[in-house]
Amino acid sequence: MRLLYPTLYLPSIACLQPEQLQRWGVRGLILDVDNTLTTHDNPVPHPEVRHWLEVMRKAGISMIILSNNHPPRVKPFAELLGLPFTADAAKPLPKGFRRAARELNLPKEQIAVVGDQIFTDVLGGNLFGAKTVLLQPIQPESTWFFRLKRRLEKGILQKYKANNK
Numbered sequence: 615m616r617l618l619y620p621t622l623y624l625p626s627i628a629c630l631q632p633e634q635l636q637r638w639g640v641r642g643l644i645l646d647v648d649n650t651l652t653t654h655d656n657p658v659p660h661p662e663v664r665h666w667l668e669v670m671r672k673a674g675i676s677m678i679i680l681s682n683n684h685p686p687r688v689k690p691f692a693e694l695l696g697l698p699f700t701a702d703a704a705k706p707l708p709k710g711f712r713r714a715a716r717e718l719n720l721p722k723e724q725i726a727v728v729g730d731q732i733f734t735d736v737l738g739g740n741l742f743g744a745k746t747v748l749l750q751p752i753q754p755e756s757t758w759f760f761r762l763k764r765r766l767e768k769g770i771l772q773k774y775k776a777n778n779k
């Protein structure tokens with residue numbers, strides 16, 4: 615169960631502040647795209663994202679995008695934000711996280727993984743050995759597969775919250 619629990623659960627990416635990362639000794643972030651930095655298939659970042667990136671950059675935090683989505687989706691979005699990226703990452707498998715950490719040139723202890731899904735972002739980040747930050751999805755999904763995943767996540771989050779009281 616522990617592997618499915620995030621280190622921190624926040625309402626949105628703008629709630630993640632450099633002070634928190636400094637407390638952890640984290641100097642780099644591995645960022646998800648869909649429902650983390652913007653909604654699914656949306657080429658425009660969420661309004662809070664550009665300012666948040668500036669705050670992180672000023673604090674000396676290195677960042678990379680790691681997405682299970684395909685290059686035609688991920689590449690233009692990453693370029694728009696001036697971030698390096700890996701697409702088709704196969705999260706939660708560790709190989710994409712290892713590659714991202716190499717690109718950040720940081721050990722896993724100094725990295726936090728940020729995303730909206732427990733079974734990809736949180737599980738993958740925990741297996742890899744980084745800190746994990748789970749965000750509430752920007753917008754609820756409508757496909758049956760996503761609704762199933764969100765229902766399973768809800769049960770896990772209820773236990774997580776009970777443990778963190």
Ligand SMILES: [Mg+2]
Nearest residue numbers: 646648649730
């Ligand atoms: Mg996502």
